[in-house]
Amino acid sequence: xxxxxxxxxxxxxxxxxxxxxxxxxxxxxxxxxxxxxxxxxxxxxxxxxxxxxxxxxxxxxxxxxxxxxxxxxxxxxxxxxxxxxxxxxxxxxxxxxxxxxxxxxxxxxxxxxxxxxxxxxxxxxxxxxx
Numbered sequence: 001x002x003x004x005x006x007x008x009x010x011x012x013x014x015x016x017x018x019x020x021x022x023x024x025x026x027x028x029x030x031x032x033x034x035x036x037x038x039x040x041x042x043x044x045x046x047x048x049x050x051x052x053x054x055x056x057x058x059x060x061x062x063x064x065x066x067x068x069x070x071x072x073x074x075x076x077x078x079x080x081x082x083x084x085x086x087x088x089x090x091x092x093x094x095x096x097x098x099x100x101x102x103x104x105x106x107x108x109x110x111x112x113x114x115x116x117x118x119x120x121x122x123x124x125x126x127x128x129x130x
Contacts, residue, residue, distance in 0.1 A: 026102045033109035040116040044123070051076065051123040076126070087115045 020032035055072035062071065070078075091111035098104040 026106070030102070030105040030109070033106040033113065037109040037113040037116065040113040040120070044116050044120045047120045047123045048080065051127050054127045083119055087112065087119070091115065 018028045018031050020028075020035060023029045023032050052073060055076050059071040059073055091108050094111040095104045095108035098107055
């Protein structure tokens with residue numbers, strides 16, 4: 001009995017078998033939109049680390065004898081924090097098109113993925129500028 005319970009817990013933890021190339025039900029669409037956002041978020045976090053490293057290197061070249069502006073990293077950090085607030089609130093607002101409905105999570109995750117992918121490209125561009 002204990003082994004059967006353990007097997008059921010493992011199966012439940014693995015999540016549903018969903019074909020995200022062809023989701024059939026709203027719950028599957030919600031799940032797939034969430035997976036898309038998770039992938040976009042992982043890519044953003046990886047790019048953010050690369051961008052931080054590149055901008056910190058640029059900060060080493062700032063001549064503080066005359067340059068009193070914020071560092072590259074400080075401005076990136078402030079912008080990233082502001083962007084996260086913007087993204088989260090904007091996507092919540094977008095999901096209100098189906099407020100209370102079963103489609104709201106899909107709209108929210110779709111927006112989060114879209115804006116996160118756009119931000120990842122912006123972070124790449126910051127590294128490529130120099």
